[in-house]
Amino acid sequence: MKRIFAAIFAFVASAQLSLACTTIIVGKKATVDGSILVARNDDGPGITAVNFLYHPPRRDGYTLRSVMKNKFSYEMPSHLMGYTGSPRGSGSAYDESGFNDAGVGVSATETIVSNARTLSVDPYVKETGIVEEVIPTIILSQAKSAREGVELLGALVESHGSAEGFGVAFVDSNEAWYLENAGGHQWLAMKIPDDSYFVSANQSRLGEFDPDDHNILSSPNLVGFAQTHGLYDRGTDGPFSFRRAFGRDNEIDVRYNYPRVAQLQKWFTANAADQSVTANGFPTFRRPDHPVAVTDVQRALQDYFAGTPSDPYTSGNPAATARPISVYRTYQSHVLQTRKGLPEGIANVEYLDLGMTALGIYLPFYQGAAIPESYRGVTGDSDDSSAFWQFRKVQLLAMQDFPHLAPIVRSRYDALALAIADKQLQFEKDYARVAKTDRVEADRMRDRFTRGNVDAALAVSRELVNTLVTQLSLRTNQLYRFPGS
Structure with missing residues (x-):
């Protein structure tokens, strides 16, 4: 019996460890300066170290393969654009976030999970399907607009299948989009309303939509697929909701994901504090009470329920089981900002924080700026020269x-x-x-x-x-x- 419980505990622990990241997207009419913001805490094992690189343009195509997750392969075309990324190692695996030479930004991915019913009729293509590891490389090398990036990833989900669940943010100078997949071959993307913001925390958040809306993109016959396979019944379920039909929603989400969504919505909309944190009724989009600044988003990503009984770091309260936004295993956090009306050389900025956000600092990196040597050549072994490990040492010591x-x-x-x-x-x-x-x-x-x-x-x-x-x-x-x- 002890071995059974140990196995269950190990499974749950590993499942939760893989559920990482917290996303914020803010439309251009909801910010203080008319910019668009795409931000995410990138969480993983605490030992994960990342570089920050510029991948130069490539004239010739090549075969891109997953080197860490599965046997996915994809033929990259010729004339690929240069782009920035934060890979694990010197290659392009898990580039996570960056801008390309066309000014398109990508943040990938927010880990999500489809429900068991969905996976029973359209399972993940685990051996050869597309994975987070390669998504930024494929999109940033090719997409000349946020919408084009959505269409490219959606086509890959349909043709290659998905090996795992994910949400991906796309941004350019005009708009931001968010795409979620479901099962092996279904997907939905919504343009973020200009006057609103969107937050996500390891659970499908896209809800009801009008399939004829120009601001919606999806896999073919998405609603029909759900109806055919018993995932949606118009008579009993009411308006179709992507997350209700396809997304997982159980006790893990209540403890691990709901608190972060509720906390982020409270950051920007005061009356969100009145909503239930034990029911999945969070609106997909909300309007902020006040225009949002880059620093507002940064502070939200540094949140750990400070000043409340749920603060796990200050209180040491063993009953504080809600998963905070800022965790030690965050290895990279970013805020991508696109702005109009400025010279090309300073229009797009990536504010990058290496390591735990509550104990870190965001530094601005303009698209096209030379990246200092200390952000390159980082390995999983601590050193005295890299920026990542210098910041990590501060965080490790402070956590004591x-x-x-x-x-x-x-x-x-x-x-x-x-x-x-x-x-x-x-x-x-x-x-x-x-x-x-x-x-x-x-x-x-x-x-x-x-x-x-x-x-x-x-x-x-x-x-x-x-x-x-x-x-x-x-x-x-x-x-x-x-x-x-």
Whole structure:
């Protein structure tokens, strides 16, 4: 019997570990500056280390294969665009987020799960279906608009099948889209309304829709498929809802996913605090009470229920079972921002935070800017030179005594973030002025700005490591004081 329970526990634990990420998307009429925001915490095993790279354009096509998940393969065409990504290693596996040379951004993926009924009639194509590992590579190499990216991924789901459940965000200067798959070959994508925001936390969130709406894309005969296979009955189920028909919704979701959706909607819409957090009635889209800034999204992704009994880090409460938004196993968090009315060289920005967001700092990387060496060549072994491991050391040390050490980390990183934001305003004015007559010099300014921010963040991180080690040394000495010493 003990072995049975152990096996069940191991299965549930591994299933929950694979359920990772939290997504926020904000339309252009819901932000303070008319920009579009696509953001996600990328969660995985705590040892996962990532690079931040620019993959240059490729003239010739090649065969793209999954190297970590299954036997998926896809023939990439010729004349592929360059793009940025945050892969695990020096290749392109799990690129996760970035912009391509056409200004299209992708965030992939949010792990979701189809319900058992769906998988019984259209199972995942586990051996050869498309997986998260390759999605950014395929889309960013080819898509010249967000909508084109949706259509490309949807066609791949239909032709190759899906090996797993996922949600994917697409953005360009005009619009943002979100696609969810279901089973092996079904999918639905919705354009984010300009005046609204969307949040997701490891569960299908797309609901009711009008199939004739230009802002909806899907696999053929989606509703008919659900009806044919007993996943939807118009007479008893009412209006068709994608997530009700295809998505998993059980006790795991109540504990693991509902709290994050509820918390994020409370961040932007005050009356969302009144909604039930034990029923899956969360609206697909909501309007924020106030225009949303990049920093609002960053703070939401840093949330861990601070100041409530559900805060697992400060309270140490063993009954705090709700899964927080910010977890230690986050290895990369990003906010993709697209803006109109600015020079091409500063229109698109990826704000990147390596590691646990509650103990990290978002740094701006403009599309096209040279990426500092410290963001490349990262491995799974800790080192003294990479940005990832410098930030990770701060987070690891602070987690040893979160209530006392986290405020020290937050104070230093928040002060630096404010200083960078002030410099950023002036930098963009200077860039726009110089770019009118000398784009090359303007781009050099952009590279210097980027490098300066990274250097400052690493310097603060090194100082924090020393500060935290000193504090922990003092506490350790107090803890192990023996009589007579």
